[in-house]
Amino acid sequence: MKNISILGATGSIGTQALSVVDEFPNSFNITALSCFADIDTLAPQIEKYRPQVVCVMDPEAAQQLKERIGTKYPNMEIIPGMEGLLAAATCPGTDMLLTAVSGMVGLRPTLAAIDCGIDIALANKETLVTGGAIVMDAVAKKGVSLVPVDSEHSAIFQCLFGNDHDALKRVIITASGGPFRGKKLADLKDVTLEQALKHPSWSMGKKITIDSATLMNKGLEVIEAKWLFDLKQDQIDVVVHPQSIIHSMVEYKDRAVIAQLGLPDMALPIQIAFFHPIRVENTKPSLELSEIGTLTFEKPDKETFRCLTLAYEALAAGGTMAAALNAANEISVARFLNREIGFLDIPKINEAVMNRHENIQNASLEDVLAVDAWARDIAKGLN
Ligand code: NDP
Ligand code: MG
Secondary structure (H helix, E strand, O other), X not given: OEEXXXXXXXXXXXXXXXXXXXXXXXXXXXXXXXXXXXXXXXXXXXXXXXXXXXXXXXXHHHHHHXXXXXXXXXXXXXXXXXXXXXXXXXXOOOOEEEEOOOOHHHHHHHHHHHHOOOEEEEOOHHHHHHHHHHHHHHHHHHOOOEEEOOHHHHHHHHHXXXXXXXXXXXXXXXXXXXXXXXXXXXXXXXXXXXXXXXXOOOOOOHHHHHHHHHOHHHHHHHHHHHHHHOOOHHHEEEEEOOOOOEEEEEEEXXXXXXXXXXXXXXXXXXXXXXXXXXXXXOOOOOOOHXXXXXXXXXXXXXXXXXXXXXXXXXXXHOOOHHHHHHHHHHHHHHHHHOOOOOOOHHHHHHHHHHHHOOOOOOOOHHHHHHHHHHHHHHHHHOO
16 A cells, blocks of 8 residues: 555646545545646545545645535645645655645645655646746655656656666657647737637646747756756757657667657556556556557757747756746736736747846745745736
8 A cells, every 4th residue: 555645636647646545445544635726526536535634835725625624534634825735745644645736836746745754746847847846856865756747758767777877869749739730920920818718739727838838848848858858958958749649759879769659648657657666557548559540750940839949948947946947937827817918928928027037046945936936026017
């Protein structure tokens, strides 16, 4: 039995992770669950998995849940806010934390769990984009394992497994291209929220779906790969592969390229992280390439999808630049979702915040949190 805590249990990754738990009923026990405010989804999860700690980030929703539950689970704590997220992440007896919240709010609880010697299954890429140096340093110091759940990084992780890291030449991250693949700036001027939310191959939370439409998601993944696999910027390439069958590749110095393939389904990377380092049989359909037929590849259009270029620029700048970009992007995406700004305002605002940012090298956690707060404030006021 592995004891697992899930932050972001009500989201796309969180609910799929609980389906993986259901598929292997004798393998996992849930110690803690969290959500932002969706207590209608969380309440039946509590009933089914009986966690010791529950975090509902929003204090009003936390109070409503307490009233709804009454004295039904006397040994369970319901804690709102960051205090609750930290308590859920470090719940006693937890072997592995799945960080599946959306946004850099995952950074502090992930660090707290590492500090307690808890292994990490990381879906929340914003944690590494903002605090990559701090997190990987803590992972090395504490000797915990951090296994990526992001499908591309899970693929790279699998391709690297058992091979010599020094023989690695580069990683090649695949991108679906999102709903606007092939479009030019003029076509993107008036795209609607509904069009941006229609991802061609993956069903995900709203924030990452918009990030996929702008290619910011790929940019965040480039930065995530740098930290996870200790890479230099010129060792991280992106190729557009609309079928989403090859989840990513690695090239070794002898030019051998190893890829990981599979049907687009996040259950596999979640299962791999939960069971690492062993592989177990599941009930999913096999990939039949003859039914897929054609796999195609093209270069990403970094001019039209400027967010990808911004991510490479942030990577080159180092320090807190990626944290500033990430915070700006969290705000610009939230404003686009709120219909306050247009689609092309997202890269515009992100770039404006980067231009104003006074970069801090060798940043502490406090520096990162301060830059995050600063960048959010600026991004809220830009048009
Ligand atoms: P969702 O929006 O579907 O779910 C997010 C979860 O986090 C929900 O449980 C939500 O609670 C909670 N949450 C949101 N904001 C906060 C906050 N400020 N504080 C505390 N909890 C919060 O997102 P996804 O599951 O799609 O994505 C989660 C993470 O995984 C992201 O970092 C994403 O980039 C990454 N990822 C996702 C993939 C996918 O296929 N979905 C693939 C690869 C990576 P509530 O429901 O109450 O709002
Ligand atoms: Mg991904």
